[in-house]
Amino acid sequence: MSTRAFIDVLVLGxxxxxxxxxxxxxxxxxxxxxxxxxxHTDPWPYTYGIWGEEVDEMGLQHLLEHRWKNTVSxxxxxxxxxxxxxxxxxxxxxxxxxxxKKKLQRYWIKQCDAASVQWHRGYAxxxxxxxxxxxxxxxxxxxxxxxxxxxxxxxxxxxxxxxKNWPIAIQTCYGVVGRFNTPPxxxxxxxxxxxxxxxxxSKEKEEPPTFLYAMDLGDGRFFLEETSLxxxxxxxxxxxxxxxxxxxxxxxxxxxxxxxxxxxxxxPMNMPLPDLQQPVLGFGGAAAMVHPASGYMVGGLLRRSxxxxxxxxxxxxxxxxxxxxxxxxxxxxxxxxxxxxxxxxYQFGLEKLMRFEEAQLRDFxxxxxxxxxDQWYGFLTNTLSLSELVQAMWTMFVKAPWSVRxxxxxxxxxxxYLLWQFLKPLN
Ligand SMILES: Cc1cc2nc3c(=O)[nH]c(=O)nc-3n(C[C@H](O)[C@H](O)[C@H](O)COP(=O)(O)OP(=O)(O)OC[C@H]3O[C@@H](n4cnc5c(N)ncnc54)[C@H](O)[C@@H]3O)c2cc1C
Numbered sequence: 001m002s003t004r005a006f007i008d009v010l011v012l013g014x015x016x017x018x019x020x021x022x023x024x025x026x027x028x029x030x031x032x033x034x035x036x037x038x039x040h041t042d043p044w045p046y047t048y049g050i051w052g053e054e055v056d057e058m059g060l061q062h063l064l065e066h067r068w069k070n071t072v073s074x075x076x077x078x079x080x081x082x083x084x085x086x087x088x089x090x091x092x093x094x095x096x097x098x099x100x101k102k103k104l105q106r107y108w109i110k111q112c113d114a115a116s117v118q119w120h121r122g123y124a125x126x127x128x129x130x131x132x133x134x135x136x137x138x139x140x141x142x143x144x145x146x147x148x149x150x151x152x153x154x155x156x157x158x159x160x161x162x163x164k165n166w167p168i169a170i171q172t173c174y175g176v177v178g179r180f181n182t183p184p185x186x187x188x189x190x191x192x193x194x195x196x197x198x199x200x201x202s203k204e205k206e207e208p209p210t211f212l213y214a215m216d217l218g219d220g221r222f223f224l225e226e227t228s229l230x231x232x233x234x235x236x237x238x239x240x241x242x243x244x245x246x247x248x249x250x251x252x253x254x255x256x257x258x259x260x261x262x263x264x265x266x267x268p269m270n271m272p273l274p275d276l277q278q279p280v281l282g283f284g285g286a287a288a289m290v291h292p293a294s295g296y297m298v299g300g301l302l303r304r305s306x307x308x309x310x311x312x313x314x315x316x317x318x319x320x321x322x323x324x325x326x327x328x329x330x331x332x333x334x335x336x337x338x339x340x341x342x343x344x345x346y347q348f349g350l351e352k353l354m355r356f357e358e359a360q361l362r363d364f365x366x367x368x369x370x371x372x373x374d375q376w377y378g379f380l381t382n383t384l385s386l387s388e389l390v391q392a393m394w395t396m397f398v399k400a401p402w403s404v405r406x407x408x409x410x411x412x413x414x415x416x417y418l419l420w421q422f423l424k425p426l427n
Contacts, residue, residue: 017284026115052095175225199250
C-alpha cells in the first residue's frame, strides 16, 4: 500500500512537549497533524521557569515574562558553622527567568501554522499499528492515520508503554501569589531554594524536608511556593500549606491580599525510561524527558526537538519505512546511550536525596552550589557530557562533609540497580 496519501506524523497532545516537536517536524517540511483532548490554544496550567543562559543561547530571551539577576538560595548554617551564618545567602551569579506562557505557546503555534500543521480536537482512545500506518481512533469514533505516531500526552501517556517498575517520586508544591505586610524576599530577588528550617520543631525536622521557592514579581507582588523536592509517597498539600504558614509566621510575614493559590501541583520526577523498542515514539513528559533532579523540561524540549525532527525527516525519505522502523530511529536520537547513562546517574542522585535528613540535605546543597558555576549549571540543565557529569558528581563527593559522604556511599533500595543501568543502559 502506498503511504503517500497519508500524513507523516500524528502528534498527540497540545502541551509544551507536543507543540515543541510538532513545530520542529513542521520546520523539516514533514506533513504533521496534532490531535489533542484540549484546544491547542488553551492556556497551560503551570508556570515554567528556566535559567537565563538557556534562553540566551537559543536567542529566545524575548519569551520571558520575568528575569532576575539577584538569584540566591539559603541553606542555613551547618553543624560546624557559626549560628550567625544561618541567614547567609548563597549567591548563584546566574540569571533565572519565567516564561511568558502565552508567548512560548504562540512561538510554537506560529511555527506550526507556518508549516501548515493541522489541528484536531479529540480524545485518542484506540491505536492500531500495521506495517505501513498507525491508526488512532478517538473516543468520538474519528480515525486519524499517519506513518508515525508521537505520543506527547504527558506523564500518564495514552499509548506509550513505560516501565513502571518502581514507585515514582513526586514533587509537590503549594504556592501563593499575593501581597505581604513586609516584602518576603528582597526587591528584585529570586530564591531558588530556601531550606532554612528554624521555624520547625525538632520533631518536624525529622519529617521530610521542604523548601521555599520565591520571587519578587514587581509592583509589590510576590510568588511563594513551599515545595517538596520529590518523594514517594509525596508530601501532602496540607503539610506544605501548614509549613508555608509556619514559615511566614516565624518571619512575622502576613499575606495581606491573595491573588492566586497554586494547589498541590504534582510533578513526577524519576519516571523510568519508556520501552525504547515500541513502535510509537514519545516526546515530553510522556517520554521521561523531565530532568529528574530539577523537574524542568522546557529547556530540554527546545534544545532536543530539532535534532529528533531532523533524524525523523531523513528516515521518512524511505517511503517503505514502517512505523516501527521510524519510531526506532526517533528513540535512538531521543535517548542515545550516554543520555540513558546520565539519566541513571540523575535518578541515582535523586534516590540519595530522598533519603537525606534535613541537615544532610542542606549540607549537600551547600556543597552542590559550591561546585564551579558551569558544573552545577550544566548539571541542572542536563547540558554536561557524561564524563563532565561524572566529574561534577565525583568533585561533589570528595568535597562533601562526612555526614553527606556516608549518605552517598551506603547503597539502599534500587540504588545499585540504577548504578547498573549507568554501566549497562536500558534499551
Ligand atoms: C507543577 C509543575 C511545575 C513545573 N514547572 C516547570 C518549570 O518551571 N520549568 C520546566 O521546564 N518544566 C516544568 N515542569 C515540567 C514540564 O515542563 C511540564 O510538566 C509540561 O507541562 C509537560 O509537558 P507535556 O507536553 O509533556 O505534557 P502536558 O503539559 O501534561 O500536556 C499533555 C497534553 O496531552 C493531552 N492529552 C492527554 N491525554 C490525551 C488523549 N488521550 N488524547 C489526546 N490528547 C490528550 C492533554 O490535553 C495535554 O494537551 C513542571 C511540571 C509541573 C507538573
